[in-house]
Amino acid sequence: MRIFYVCRRVPFPPDRGDKIAAFNTIRHLAARHEVHVFCLGDGAQDVANISGLQSHVNSIIAAPVTEVTIKLRAVNALATGSPLSVAALNERRLHRAIQQKFTELRPDLVIVYSCNMAQFAKHLPGVPRIMHFGDLDSMKWQLYAEQSAPPSRWIYSIEGRRLLAYERQIAHDFSHALIHTEAEKRDFERLIPGVPVSVVSNGVDLDYFRPAGAIKQPGSLIFTGVMDYRPNIDAVTWFCDEVLPIVQAEIPESNFTICGSRPTRAVRRLARRRGITVTGWVPDARPYLDRAAVFVAPLRMARGVQNKLLEALAMGLPCVASTAASRGTLVAEDDGVLVSDDPRTFASHVVDLLRDSGRRVELARRARAAAEANYRWEDQLSRLDQVVATLVSRPLRRTASASAN
Helix, strand or coil: CEEEEEECCCCCCCCCHHHHHHHHHHHHHHCCCEEEEEEEEEHHHHHCCHHHHCCCCCEEEEEEECHHHHHHHHHHHCCCCCCHHHHCCCCHHHHHHHHHHHHHHCCCEEEEECHHHHHHCCCCCCCCEEEEEECCHHHHHHHHHHCCCCCHHHHHHHHHHHHHHHHHHHHHHCCEEEECCHHHHHHHHHHCCCCCEEECCCCECCCCCCCCCCCCCCCEEEEECCCCCHHHHHHHHHHHHHHHHHHHHHCCCCEEEEECCCCCHHHHHHCCCCCEEEEECCCCCHHHHHHCCEEEECCCCCCCCCHHHHHHHHCCCCEEECHHHHCCCCCCECCCEEECCCHHHHHHHHHHHHHCHHHHHHHHHHHHHHHHHHCEHHHHHHHHHHHHHHHHCCCCCCCHHHHHC
16 A cells, blocks of 8 residues: 655654654554655754655655744734644645655555644545544643733634634544544544544554663652653743752752753753753663653643653653643553642652652552553554554545545
8 A cells, every 4th residue: 555644844763752653653554555754844954864764664755944934934824814833834845745746656545643734635635534633732722821921822822723623624624533542532522523533542662662770860850851842841840840849858869850852941941950950962861761760740731642751651660740741641540650730749759759669669660561561552553554444445535625626
């Protein structure tokens, strides 16, 4: 089968949420099918990552876009009524490349990851199209609005409303929708009823992410993630302001490592405080995870599956997480994850784990077992195989857009 796969960034290396999901899906599909990838790129540096993907796919075309271009398009969209995050990525070069290849190759299936990329496959006629939403981004923007002051609150609220209308339109235009979690599926069915939707969750590379037996650093806590992403910035700031001082009052030698690329100025400033390290980009986060005693995921704005939490579980790290961060996992509380949104209770969980090595070791064992039981990529992507097999074996569902073509 010939498959076109459309995504936001060059899906290599798999070092952030969207790239992890896209790369593993592409690698899985390419083992059995002919796969052609089309994507944007975060500038020339991201486009240079194409070489790492070429051995997995039949072809890949990337159109780089700059942050300046993205911001200008988003500002202009305020006056047009379009979702800002969709208009920001409306790159003509990628439209032309996909249309040309579509005419030339006529794929059997099109898969799009992330709703703001649906615009590049919306008008491809006569072919089943899967929209992999992952999460409903409109709800993320509404969360941002609730956590922001004007004028940002107004802009985020506008984007949430516009994007929900767009998600509804896209969901009905495409043949099938995919979502990451059962909770997200319930939201989807409530907000966008009458659309075929399936859950295909993220997984974790259990061979790559596994404990190597490093000596644990006393009192060490860690958070990983791209550090110019607003939910991650909010998470570490809240933890450093509200939780870490309580932990350090109990365990003075406790320390916190923020490990991730592109830390903003606000994140870098946290390193001025006692016991806080901001690494910036590192070639491999596993040694940092392996040396840490406890992983913290204090996200207050989070939806879907948190890859950082899955990776920590696979590394055999006991985790303390917010409700928002843990909601997307299939891991029961006390099977490697302790949950709280209250700063003092969160701190109490951390302190208990740092002081009780026996419990820490037991939760570490349960964490790895939970990852193995619930998050093997092959198990998650077998659900995608079922959706694909069903779609390509039945007549194409006609949509309003298809009828208009």
